[in-house]
Amino acid sequence: MKNLDSVLAAYLAGWAIFFVYYISVAQRMSTLREEIERLKAQLTKGK
Amino acid sequence: MLKSALKATILFALIAVTAYLAFYYAPIEKSMGVIQKIFYLHISCAFSAFVAFGTCFYANLRYVFTRAPKSDWLAVSAAEVGLAFISVVLITGPIWAHPVWGIWWTWDARLTLTFVLGLLYVSYLLLRSMIEEPDKRALFSALFGIFAFLDVPLVYFSIRWWRTQHPQPVILGGPGSGLEPRMRVSYLLMWGALTGLLILLLSARYKLEALRASVDDLRREAEVR
């Protein structure tokens, strides 16, 4: 089983990239949700 | 929330199954050995990346003619997701090439095209971050995206005439390029799984962009008061 470590490395790197990207999207999304809550609170307070 | 978590779980299960198939079900290729298994991921990712960039081009064109903000959201999502896929292609490629060709990188047509394509879309995203006003950002980045996509076949042919070393396509290649049936099953499943991943990432990124637009709206409203 020559080169098996290369294959594993390639698959790991691939999944890692997708995973990190998905996490980053989710994180940005939650920051924006907080921002929306904050802005909405601000707007209702101003009324 | 639950629905998206469910979708993600199904997709990851699918990916796990395909990885299992690629490793244990598909036979080991005769001339290349076990290293050929990288292809399942590599080729499917390349396909998804091109689909993503094609989607970006379509959204760019649509934006220029309809000026619907939704097209712009789709365009930026597709460009970013395409870049994620293309970086996987660019990383798995050299890992395959090193044991087989003895070098990490060579300036062959398809490799260089992939690299230049990645660079063009990095420029696209950079350009977006450099224009503040949403309408202007959408329009000018869409126009750049159209020009960039038109460049793709030109880059490909110019480098192809210049030099080429990439292995010929085995899936859609000419006669004699047939695939072992178990390999075909693995390819098809991996391709399906990555297309699913493409759709998942695309819709997540699209929702993010929609949220961003509503934050901008709220901000403007807050400023008016």
Next chain:
Amino acid sequence: MALLADATTLLGKELRTEFRSRELLTTTVVFILVVVVLFSFTFDPSTSESRRFGPGLLWLSFLFAASLMLQPCFLREQNNDTLSALRLSVRDPFSIFLAKLSANTLFLLLTEVLMLPIFAILYNVHILSVFPQLVLVLFLGSLGVAIPGTAFSAISAQARMRELMLPLLLLPLLTPVLIASTEATGALLEVNPALRADWLGFLLGFDLVFLTALWLFGEYLLEE
């Protein structure tokens, strides 16, 4: 025909503005000269070596120079607030692009032709016998640089960090022009010079593709 008439008038305006000060032309010539001289320190500029690397570095310096030279093309209009007036004064907005890209091609070609003899002397290559063919390659290549360059100059004028954005947008897109022009120039500088019709045809194709795109989408580039 209105298109051509408007374009000619505007081209006259571009040329008059430039030749009054000649700022763009002088700085570009000096810039290319500096790059060409600096390149000579990175390899042995003997005859055989410069035949191998010469055309590439010549075109690379042209591309870098062009990405700086195209900068003020639309920025000037924006700074002086003349873009909307310009748009109102023509019947077809494409004539603005036609005028600007012809002016840019002309400026580029002029600096390149000025640089050729200096390059030939410094790098020990013979250009006299193939001069007309070289000018043809230079023309098609410069046109290929100027068409997307003019379009992107309108785009980068809208962005922050525009001095960096234009090269960043333009240079990766110009990969095909760089390859085709370098190959065509290289073939002309060989011991047995040859005019590579295939690469010239490719350059022509590149020019036509982007000219058509500019014709189709040019009017949107002028929106403010």
